[in-house]
Structure formats: C-alpha cells, structure tokens
Amino acid sequence: MSATSLRLLSKTKQNARIVIIGAGSAGIAAGTRLLEQGFKNVLLLEAEDRIGGRIHTIPFGDNVVDLGGQWCHGEKGNVVYETVKDLDLLEATEDHYETFKCVRSNKEVLPDHIADQLKDIAFKSIPDRQTELLDFTGTLGDYCNQKFWKELAKLPPIDLTIAKEFLEIFHKFEASVEAADHLYEVSAKGHLDYWLCEGELLLNWRDKGYKSFLRLLMKAREDHPEDLGVLKGRVLLNRRVSQINWLAEDEVIISCCNGQVITADHVICTVSLGVLKEQHKQLFMPGLPLAKVRAIEGLKLGTVDKFFLEFEHPPLPSDWPAFNCLWLREDLDELRASELFWLESVFGFYPVSKQPRILQGWIIGPHARHMETLTEEKVLEGLLWLFRKFLPFEMPHPKRMLRTQWHANQNFRGSYTFRSTYTDELRTGAWDLEAPLLDVGGRPRLQFAGESSHKHYYSTVHGAVETGFREANRLNTYYRSRTAQL
Ligand SMILES: Cc1cc2nc3c(=O)[nH]c(=O)nc-3n(C[C@H](O)[C@H](O)[C@H](O)COP(=O)(O)OP(=O)(O)OC[C@H]3O[C@@H](n4cnc5c(N)ncnc54)[C@H](O)[C@@H]3O)c2cc1C
Structure with missing residues (x-):
C-alpha cells in the first residue's frame, strides 16, 4: 500500500482536518453539524470582520435592523422555523406588504378600491403559477403580463394608463423577490424549481434580528453578544481565501490573502454565487470541471438593496401603512434623462416591525448597483427628492439613513x-453546483454549500442552512462507511 493510501486510511473523525470557507448561514450550519457528529478538527475561514454573511443584524433605531436576510419564509419543512418554533422568537409581520398605498408621481393616490383590484390580480395570481407555468414557454415577465391583462379584462374598466403603471411596480416588486434585474430574465419553468414552505411567509425576528437564529445554531450564550458558542476558537475572521489547491498530493492547500497557508483533508466552500462568478478562475487550482463552471455561469444572482431611514417620530400618516411609487410616463422620461435616473428602481417604502420610527425602502437591479457607488449624501438627497415628488404631504427630515451595498462588496x-433563461439554455442547475469533487478513492475533497446550491430553497436562509447540513452529512456518511469497511 502506498504511503498516501496509508495516510488517508489513518484519517478518522478525530483527526480529519476540515476547513469551511465562509461563516455565513451555510458555513455555520456545516461547522456546528460536523462538531455534533464528532468531528474534532473544524476551522472556518471568513473574509469579513464578522460572522453571518448575508445575515447581518445591526443596532439601529430603537433596536436592530437586518441588512440582509430579514424574514423566515414559511413554516412547514423550513429548517429555520422547525428549529425555533417553540421558542417564541418569530412573529407574523403586519400586512403592510399588501395594504400599501399606490401613489403616482403627480402625487395622486390611487383610491383603495382601484388599488385593491390591481393588487388582487397581481398578487393573487401567484398560487396559480404553480400549475400554469408547467406548460408555459417564456419568461416569468411574459407570464405575469399575460395573466395580468387577462384578469384585468374581467373587471369593470380601470384606466389603462394606471393599470400599466401598476404592472410596472408589480414587476419591480416581483423582481426583488427573485433578485433579478427584471422578470424577462427569469425562467418561467425554472421558477417552479423554487418550493414555497407552507405557512406564514413573512415571519420576523421581533426586536432581535435574524442573527438570533445563528446564535442559537452555535449555542452562543445569551448574555454574551460576541460568544461563538460551539464555534469558539474555530473561526478566523478577516481571513480571505485567495486560492484553493484541491488536487495537491493528498491534501488541500488553502492560501489566504494575508499570506497564511492552511492544509486540510476536506474543504467545504460556501462563498456566494457572485463570488464564484467573479473569482472561480483564480480561486481554484486547478480550474473547476466544466459542469461546475457551467453551473456558476448559468445560475444567476442579482442585486436587491435596502434603505433604512430613521425619523424622530413615525413618519407616515396613520392611514398610510406603506407606499409604492407609480411613475407617470412623462415624469419617467424626465427622470431617465437626469442624474437621479436610479430612483426609477426604488419601488416602495414600508415600516419595520417593532421599529415605528423607521421606514425601509427597496431598490433592485442595475440601478441598485449604481446607487451603491454614490455617496450616502447623494443617496439621501435622491430619496428626499422622491418623497417630495410623490407624497401629497411633507415628510419630516430623517435623523439618519443607511443603505446596503451587497453588490459592491467583493465578498458577496x-x-x-x-x-x-440562460440556466435553462445551459441545462444546468443547483445539482451541478452541489456535486462534490472527489479524489480517486471517492473521498470528498472539495465540497460546495450555500444558498445557490440548494435545488429548491435557493435564495433563502433555510436553503443555505440545509446545504451546510447536507455537506456535513456527506462527510459523516463517508467516514461512517469507511469505518464499516475497516
Ligand atoms: C438584501 C437581502 C435580503 C434577504 N432577505 C432574505 C429573507 O428575508 N429571508 C431569507 O430567508 N433570505 C433572505 N436573503 C437571502 C439570505 O440572506 C441568503 O440566502 C443566505 O444568508 C446565504 O447564506 P450563505 O451561507 O449561502 O452565503 P453567505 O451568507 O454569503 O456566506 C458566505 C460567506 O463567505 C464569505 N466569503 C466570501 N468570499 C470569501 C473568501 N474568498 N474567503 C473567505 N470567506 C469568503 C462571505 O464573507 C460570507 O460571510 C436576503 C439576502 C439579501 C442580500
């Protein structure tokens, strides 16, 4: 038997070195599950100066806000919900995302009965999609348009200009759910890959934020905000990985940007699809197999950013739960020709649960990416202009504003x-991204986790967590079957 084979055979759960790249939801789930399963040598390398990744809860206003993941989407079959359901951490979010006012750029507010009819057509059509999309060839945008106009024709006449403006805002809202630049790039059939968990879809974390879930996973002590629980001493922050040599003789060699070199028997890579797209050619040595590269290119991710504005007092009148911005054609043409063009993709403002003094706005797509490059002053100036343009009342001046920059950050x-539709064209999917790279003996060397690698719960925290568990279980199964053979 060769020295390499002997070395590999001597590896057990006690001494196998496992490095997890990224300490977001997937990385933390993988790390905690591996430790539970009896692995002793587990290390997480995280590029940021904090754990959590796209879960980022920060103090703001009267308690906290979530810059990334904010809601637990659904109950049945949702690993996040199942973990916390008896702990009184979650509550259903008020119905502001349904009862918002629709206000036009000439300050005209759509009468509630008109707005409700339009919302009904747009939002209530969502459950039908599951069956109708099976036979639909085209994009989700095409489907939404067909459905909208078909249902509208069944109603007493509504001003078509207003209906069109509403459809535009619905597209933006839906594109934010998908994180697509627009719905015409979303595959109608591919959209069915996503499974909704039954139950309440917008469960918020009261005044604690989504990070309370990660703390629970790690078993962090409640009274110690910095405690990493079972991951204590196992997470290296500010440790950006620059290269993963996954075919070195019998180990994986990981190089970090600070010059540190770490060796491992197994690597679980959880970096986002955005990072893989931009960096896979430099990050992996040798380059990844073709099927993996196709998945990285074919799957897509877009930009959704948030604004948080803090006011002295609740800023909206009591009969204004939230509002969406509907552009009149002539105003939109003028906007597009101005330096404030990016405001076209700011689609609405909503209150934040347990934070009556905060208003949360949303922006999507290329305009979000442009907004990320502006100074905070410029962004605030733009938002205040938007308020003045649309609202039939004067908004108070905010005390503070925050905006997210998920695209500009090289770690996301x-x-x-x-x-x-490009995913369909390349006939690829999460299965190609998930597939582990094995060595000749069938040993997993380089594994992939993270929301983008989930076949059905991609784009969510519960999806990311399941992929972390999946890869920990893969290693556990490998070591169990090896022990059985010995
Ligand atoms: C604005 C926004 C709103 C969202 N809202 C919701 C929501 O309400 N509900 C929901 O379920 N989901 C939501 N999501 C999605 C959810 O947050 C993600 O799906 C999930 O957090 C992803 O976890 P992950 O572990 O796959 O990836 P990440 O959290 O991105 O973790 C990967 C980690 O890898 C690190 N990393 C990257 N490159 C390197 C490197 N070279 N070396 C070392 N480390 C590296 C990153 O810093 C990061 O910490 C939202 C996301 C955003 C951005």
Whole structure:
C-alpha cells in the first residue's frame, strides 16, 4: 500500500482536518453539524470582520435592523422555523406588504378600491403559477403580463394608463423577490424549481434580528453578544481565501490573502454565487470541471438593496401603512434623462416591525448597483427628492439613513440567486453546483454549500442552512462507511 493510501486510511473523525470557507448561514450550519457528529478538527475561514454573511443584524433605531436576510419564509419543512418554533422568537409581520398605498408621481393616490383590484390580480395570481407555468414557454415577465391583462379584462374598466403603471411596480416588486434585474430574465419553468414552505411567509425576528437564529445554531450564550458558542476558537475572521489547491498530493492547500497557508483533508466552500462568478478562475487550482463552471455561469444572482431611514417620530400618516411609487410616463422620461435616473428602481417604502420610527425602502437591479457607488449624501438627497415628488404631504427630515451595498462588496457581489433563461439554455442547475469533487478513492475533497446550491430553497436562509447540513452529512456518511469497511 502506498504511503498516501496509508495516510488517508489513518484519517478518522478525530483527526480529519476540515476547513469551511465562509461563516455565513451555510458555513455555520456545516461547522456546528460536523462538531455534533464528532468531528474534532473544524476551522472556518471568513473574509469579513464578522460572522453571518448575508445575515447581518445591526443596532439601529430603537433596536436592530437586518441588512440582509430579514424574514423566515414559511413554516412547514423550513429548517429555520422547525428549529425555533417553540421558542417564541418569530412573529407574523403586519400586512403592510399588501395594504400599501399606490401613489403616482403627480402625487395622486390611487383610491383603495382601484388599488385593491390591481393588487388582487397581481398578487393573487401567484398560487396559480404553480400549475400554469408547467406548460408555459417564456419568461416569468411574459407570464405575469399575460395573466395580468387577462384578469384585468374581467373587471369593470380601470384606466389603462394606471393599470400599466401598476404592472410596472408589480414587476419591480416581483423582481426583488427573485433578485433579478427584471422578470424577462427569469425562467418561467425554472421558477417552479423554487418550493414555497407552507405557512406564514413573512415571519420576523421581533426586536432581535435574524442573527438570533445563528446564535442559537452555535449555542452562543445569551448574555454574551460576541460568544461563538460551539464555534469558539474555530473561526478566523478577516481571513480571505485567495486560492484553493484541491488536487495537491493528498491534501488541500488553502492560501489566504494575508499570506497564511492552511492544509486540510476536506474543504467545504460556501462563498456566494457572485463570488464564484467573479473569482472561480483564480480561486481554484486547478480550474473547476466544466459542469461546475457551467453551473456558476448559468445560475444567476442579482442585486436587491435596502434603505433604512430613521425619523424622530413615525413618519407616515396613520392611514398610510406603506407606499409604492407609480411613475407617470412623462415624469419617467424626465427622470431617465437626469442624474437621479436610479430612483426609477426604488419601488416602495414600508415600516419595520417593532421599529415605528423607521421606514425601509427597496431598490433592485442595475440601478441598485449604481446607487451603491454614490455617496450616502447623494443617496439621501435622491430619496428626499422622491418623497417630495410623490407624497401629497411633507415628510419630516430623517435623523439618519443607511443603505446596503451587497453588490459592491467583493465578498458577496450580489444578493441572492434565481433561475434564468440562460440556466435553462445551459441545462444546468443547483445539482451541478452541489456535486462534490472527489479524489480517486471517492473521498470528498472539495465540497460546495450555500444558498445557490440548494435545488429548491435557493435564495433563502433555510436553503443555505440545509446545504451546510447536507455537506456535513456527506462527510459523516463517508467516514461512517469507511469505518464499516475497516
Ligand atoms: C438584501 C437581502 C435580503 C434577504 N432577505 C432574505 C429573507 O428575508 N429571508 C431569507 O430567508 N433570505 C433572505 N436573503 C437571502 C439570505 O440572506 C441568503 O440566502 C443566505 O444568508 C446565504 O447564506 P450563505 O451561507 O449561502 O452565503 P453567505 O451568507 O454569503 O456566506 C458566505 C460567506 O463567505 C464569505 N466569503 C466570501 N468570499 C470569501 C473568501 N474568498 N474567503 C473567505 N470567506 C469568503 C462571505 O464573507 C460570507 O460571510 C436576503 C439576502 C439579501 C442580500
């Protein structure tokens, strides 16, 4: 038997060295599960100066806000919900995302009965999609348009200009759910890959934020905000990985940007699809197999950013739960020719649960990426202009404003993933991204986790967590079957 084979055979759960790249939801789930399963040598390398990745809860206003993942989407079959359901951490979010006012750029507010009819057509059509999309060839945008106009024709006449403006805003809202630049790049069929968990879809974390879930996973002590629980001493922050040599003789060699070199028997890579897209050619040595590269190119992720504005007092009148911005054609043409063009993709403002003094705005797509390059002053100036343009009342001046920059950050390069028509064209999917790279003996060397590698719950925290568990279980199964053979 060769020295290499002997060395590999001597590896057990006690001494196998496992490095997890990224300490977001998937990395933390993988790390905690591996330790539970009896692995002793587990290390997480994280590029940022904090754990959590696209879960980023920060103090703001009266308690906290979530810059990334904010809601637990659904209950049945949702690993996040199942973990916390008896702990009184979650609550259903008020219905502001349904009861928002629709206000036009000439300050005209759509009467509630008109707005409700339009919302009904647009939002209530969502459950039908599951069956109708099976036979639909085209994009989700085409489907939404067909469905919208078909249903509208069944109603008493509504001003078509207003209906069109509403459809535009619905597209933006839906594109934010997908994190697509627009719905015409979302595959209608691919959209069915995503499974909704039954139950309440917008469960918020009260005044604690999504990080309370990660703390629970790690078993962090409640009274110690910095405690990493079972991961204590196992996470290296500010440790950006620059190269993973995954075919070195019998180990994986990981080089970090600070010059540190770490060796491992197994690597679980959890970096986002955005990071893989931009960096896979330099990050992996040798380059990844073709099927993996196709998945990285074919799957897509876009940009969804948030604004948080803090006011002295609740800023909206009591009969204004939230509002969406509907552009009149002539105003839009004028906007597009101005330096404030990016405001076209700011689609709405909503309150934040347990934070009556905060208003949260959303922006998507290329305009979000442009917004990320502006100074905070410029962004605030733009938002205040938008308020003045649309609102039939004067907004108070905010005390503070925050905006996210998920695309500009080289450790994310986007918000979350979706299935595009290009994904269909390349006939690829999460299965190709998930597939581990094995050595000749069938030993997993380089594994992939993270939301983008989930076949059905991509784009979510519960999806990311499941992929972390999946890869920990893969290693556990490998070592169990090896022990059985010995
Ligand atoms: C604005 C926004 C809103 C969202 N809202 C929701 C929501 O309400 N509900 C929901 O379920 N989901 C939501 N999501 C999605 C959810 O946050 C993600 O799906 C999930 O957090 C992804 O976890 P992950 O572990 O796959 O990836 P990440 O959290 O991105 O973790 C990967 C980690 O790898 C690190 N990394 C990157 N490159 C390197 C490198 N070279 N070396 C070392 N480390 C590296 C990163 O810093 C990061 O910490 C939202 C996301 C965004 C951005």
